[in-house]
Amino acid sequence: MRVASSTGVVWRRLAWGVLLTLLALTLGLTANTLRRRSRQPAAAALPSWNIDMPAAAERLAGAVRIATISHDRSPAPAATFHELHAHLERQYPKAHQVLKREVVNGASLLYTWAGADARARPVLLMAHQDVVPVAPGTEATWTHPPFAGVVADGHIWGRGASDDKGSLMAIMEAVERLAQSGFAPGRTIYLAFGHDEETGTAGGQQGAKEIAALLKARGVRLAFVLDEGLLVSHGGMKGLEASIALIGVAEKGYLTLGLSTQAEPGHSSMPPDRTAIGALATALGRLEQHPMPSRSNSVVREMLETLAAESSGANRIFLANLWLFEPFVRRQMEASAGARAMLRTATALTVVRAGEKESALPGYAAAQANFRLLPGDGSRDVIEHARRAIADESVAIAPVGLSWEASPVSRTDGAAFATIRQAIRDVFPDAVVAPGLMVGFTDAHHFVDVADDVYRFTPVRARPGDLARFHGTNERVSLANYAEMIRFYHRLLTLTATDPSLPTLR
Ligand SMILES: [Zn+2]
Numbered sequence: 001m002r003v004a005s006s007t008g009v010v011w012r013r014l015a016w017g018v019l020l021t022l023l024a025l026t027l028g029l030t031a032n033t034l035r036r037r038s039r040q041p042a043a044a045a046l047p048s049w050n051i052d053m054p055a056a057a058e059r060l061a062g063a064v065r066i067a068t069i070s071h072d073r074s075p076a077p078a079a080t081f082h083e084l085h086a087h088l089e090r091q092y093p094k095a096h097q098v099l100k101r102e103v104v105n106g107a108s109l110l111y112t113w114a115g116a117d118a119r120a121r122p123v124l125l126m127a128h129q130d131v132v133p134v135a136p137g138t139e140a141t142w143t144h145p146p147f148a149g150v151v152a153d154g155h156i157w158g159r160g161a162s163d164d165k166g167s168l169m170a171i172m173e174a175v176e177r178l179a180q181s182g183f184a185p186g187r188t189i190y191l192a193f194g195h196d197e198e199t200g201t202a203g204g205q206q207g208a209k210e211i212a213a214l215l216k217a218r219g220v221r222l223a224f225v226l227d228e229g230l231l232v233s234h235g236g237m238k239g240l241e242a243s244i245a246l247i248g249v250a251e252k253g254y255l256t257l258g259l260s261t262q263a264e265p266g267h268s269s270m271p272p273d274r275t276a277i278g279a280l281a282t283a284l285g286r287l288e289q290h291p292m293p294s295r296s297n298s299v300v301r302e303m304l305e306t307l308a309a310e311s312s313g314a315n316r317i318f319l320a321n322l323w324l325f326e327p328f329v330r331r332q333m334e335a336s337a338g339a340r341a342m343l344r345t346a347t348a349l350t351v352v353r354a355g356e357k358e359s360a361l362p363g364y365a366a367a368q369a370n371f372r373l374l375p376g377d378g379s380r381d382v383i384e385h386a387r388r389a390i391a392d393e394s395v396a397i398a399p400v401g402l403s404w405e406a407s408p409v410s411r412t413d414g415a416a417f418a419t420i421r422q423a424i425r426d427v428f429p430d431a432v433v434a435p436g437l438m439v440g441f442t443d444a445h446h447f448v449d450v451a452d453d454v455y456r457f458t459p460v461r462a463r464p465g466d467l468a469r470f471h472g473t474n475e476r477v478s479l480a481n482y483a484e485m486i487r488f489y490h491r492l493l494t495l496t497a498t499d500p501s502l503p504t505l506r
Contacts, residue, residue: 028321029317029320029321029324032320032321033308033316033317033320033321035320036305036308036309036316036320037309038309038310038432039306039309039434040309040310040425040432040433041418041421041422041425042425043425043426043429044422044425044426046426046427046487046491049177049487049490051173051483051486051487053479053482053483054151056169056173056482056483056486057151057156057479057482058151059091059169059173060149060156060161060165060166060169060477060482061149061150061151061156061158062087062091062149063084063087063088063149063160063165063168063169064147064148064149064156064157064158064159064160064161064165065147065148065149065158066080066083066084066087067080067131067147067159068080068081068084068129068130068131068160068195069130069131069132069133069159070130070131070132070133070195070196070197070198070199071133071199072199072200072202073199073200073202074199075107075130075195075196075199075206075207076130076195078106078107081106081107081129081195082107084129085103085109088109088172091172091176092172092173092175092176094176094179094180095111095172095175095176095179097179098113098179099111099112099113099175099179099191100112100113100114104207104210104211104214105206105207105210107129107195107196107206107207108129108192108193108194108195108196108206108207108208108210108211109129109191109192109193109195110190110191110192110193110211110214111175111190111191111192111193112188112189112190113175113185113188113189113190113191114185114188115184115185115186115187115188115189115497116184116185116186117186117187118188120186120187120188120223121187121221121222121223121452122187122188122189122190122220122222122223123187123188123189123190123222123223123224123225123226123416123496124189124190124191124192124215124222124224124225124226124447124451125171125189125190125191125192125225125226125489125492125493126191126192126193126194126208126225126226126227126228126443126444126447127164127165127167127168127171127191127193127227127228128164128168128193128194128195128196128197128198128207128208128228128442128443129165129168129193129194129195130194130195130196130197130198130199131159131160131163131164131165131198132159132163132198132471134146134159134473135472135473138473141473141474142157142473142474143157143474144157144158145158146158146159146475147159151479154478154479154480155476155477155478155479156476156477156478156479156482157474157475157476158475158476159475160475161475161476161477162458162460162469162470162475162476162477163228163458163470163471163475164197164228164458166458166460166477166482166485167228167458167459167460167485167489168193170459170482170485170486170488170489171191171489172191173486173489173490174486174487174489174490174493175189175191175489175493177486177490178490178493178494183494183497185493185496185497186497187223187496187497189493189496189497190215190220190222192208192211194206194207194208194211194443195207197442197443201254201401201402202402203441203442203443204442204443204445204446207443208443208444208446208447209446211446212446212447212449212450215450216449216450220450221450221451221452222447222450222451222452223416223451223452223453224410224416224420224451224452224453224454224455225444225447225451225453225454225455226420226455226456226457226492227442227443227444227447227454227455227456228442228443228444228456228457228458229246229247229248229251229438229442229444229455229456229457229458230245230246230247230248230436230438230456230457230458231245231246231457231458231460231461231462232244232245232424232428232431232459232460232461232462233245233246233461233462233463234461234462234463234464235463235464236464237307237311237315238313238315239311239312239313239314239315239316240307240310240311240312240315240432241312242310242430242431242432243428243430243431243432243461244307244431244432244434245424245428245431245432245433245434245457246303246433246434246435246436246457247417247420247421247424247433247434247435247436247455247456247457248435248436248437248438248444248455248456248457249299249409249410249411249412249417249435249436249437249453249455249456250299250375250406250407250408250409250410250437250438251406251407251437251438251439251440251441251442251444251445251456252341252345252346252372252373252374252375252406252437252438252439252440252441253372253373253375253377253379253403253404253405253406253407254370254371254372254373254402254403254404254441255370255371255373255379255382255383255399255403256350256368256369256370256371256399256400256401256403257368257369257371257382257383257386257397257398257399257400258366258367258368258396258397258398258399258400259280259283259284259287259366259367259368259369259390259395259396259397260280260364260365260366260367260395260396261276261277261279261280261283261364261365261366261394261395261396262276262363262364262394263275263276263279263361263362263363263364263365264361264363265360265361265362265363266360266361267359267360267361268358268359268360268361269359271361272361275361276354276361276362276363276364276365277354277355277361277362277365279365279392279394279395280352280354280365280366280367280395282392283367283390283392283395284349284352284367284369286389286390286391287347287349287369287386287389287390288347288349289389290385290389291344291345291346291347292344292345292347292371292374292377292381292382292385293344294330294334294340294343294344295343295344295374296322296326296329296330296343297343297374297375297376297437298375298409299342299375299409299435299436299437300342300343300437301322302412302434302435303434303435303436303437304319304322304329305319305320305322306432306433306434306435307319307432307434308320310432330343338439341372341439342436342437342439343374344374345371345372345373345374345377345382346371346372346439347369347370347371348369348370348371348372349367349368349369350368350369350370351366351367351368352365352366352367353365353366353367354366368400369386372439372440373405373406374406375406375407375408375409375437376406377406378405379399379403379405383397383399404445407444407445407448407454408448410453410454410455411452411453412435414452414453416452416453416455417435417453417455419492419495419496420455420457420492421433422495423488423491423492423495424457424459424488426491427459427484427487427488427491428459428484428488438456442456444456459481459484459485459488459489460477460481460485461478461481461484
């Protein structure tokens with residue numbers, strides 16, 4: 001009897017303990033969830049401006065018609081770009097009167113709009129003139145031919161409409177408008193339009209990189225650079241009604257490793273225990289099964305914390321309490337390839353070459369694995385990790401082609417980020433703005449040496465399904481969205497160059 005009753009006391013105490021702990025936890029979670037304040041500034045009312053959209057759309061359509069196609073490692077002939085330059089000169093006469101234009105390396109463009117305050121750090125807006133080719137055999141599946149530049153059904157159709165002639169022309173529309181109104185920038189504004197962004201790993205070597213080198217040689221230090229990047233997306237997250245506009249504050253690095261194995265060549269009737277292909281296949285399997293570790297890096301954490309305040313339901317509780325739910329949230333993100341890419345250095349097996357003849361054992365087998373490096377993972381770490389994962393010293397491992405490290409992470413607490421966020425909020429009041437990580441690469445990484453901060457954002461709206469249009473079939477931009485793009489760059493330039501309440505970008 002005595003034993004039973006003392007056990008009862010222990011159980012009762014334990015039950016109370018658990019109950020109190022749960023209560024404290026619930027209170028803590030609730031407090032955290034409620035305490036999440038929105039980081040979104042109020043949207044300002046913009047001065048009314050009736051953009052002549054049919055005319056603006058026709059100007060963009062005209063740019064789409066000039067087929068500035070980049071192939072892997074080779075941009076279009078210079079003459080094609082000169083055609084585009086002439087189009088810009090014809091369509092934006094006032095801008096060409098007020099800004100200085102330089103052709104860099106034969107086809108890239110650098111415009112300078114000199115500011116009144118020579119001591120204020122300049123800013124630079126980027127876009128690229130070139131476009132990707134249309135995949136062979138798919139041209140007939142386009143609603144309108146990819147280089148016809150058709151304006152129909154409320155859209156401007158064609159290759160480059162959203163990537164990236166849309167941004168290029170929208171920047172020029174904004175600058176032309178400002179120049180016509182007699183606007184005089186307080187700080188110098190540069191526009192940099194490269195011509196080889198879409199040439200694969202060689203992207204920007206001839207254009208953006210040369211422009212950055214030119215600015216550096218002139219002693220220019222930029223307050224910030226804004227290049228193409230993340231988009232305004234819709235319906236991408238559970239528990240979040242608003243659209244999400246992500247500003248890329250960093251981009252992943254790039255590394256390709258070549259793997260190769262050797263073995264005695266011979267007849268397939270008497271195979272040895274170890275073959276070149278077998279050894280390579282084992283190595284590739286191990287590499288794929290042992291990716292670099294996943295972690296919610298500082299960019300992803302800040303993105304989630306920013307979105308927490310705008311979310312509702314269970315998601316708000318999870319995001320507002322990452323200290324507890326981070327592993328759970330990470331597991332959710334790991335389920336989608338797109339979100340997973342933000343959490344880890346990606347490993348992609350992309351090339352295998354071995355064997356010629358069905359009855360002959362090759363003496364040599366080779367493969368390539370492409371890695372996209374998370375900020376914080378260096379290429380040396382990845383090579384070391386690959387060696388350990390493969391655990392076979394007979395497999396030769398060596399970097400192939402161009403590689404570069406992940407970019408530095410640009411600030412989210414400075415004036416530059418605040419200005420871009422404000423311009424987005426003013427033009428896209430339905431969107432919440434958060435920092436994000438670019439998992440691909442753009443021309444922007446060539447500018448990290450000459451700018452305090454580099455941001456990557458394209459004011460293009462993307463609904464589920466629209467992403468396939470980038471580099472894919474039926475690329476287009478809606479007239480309504482194109483008007484927003486023009487307004488966005490106009491707003492950004494106005495805020496950057498004139499707003500006295502803006503902290504100085506010096
Ligand atoms: Zn692009």
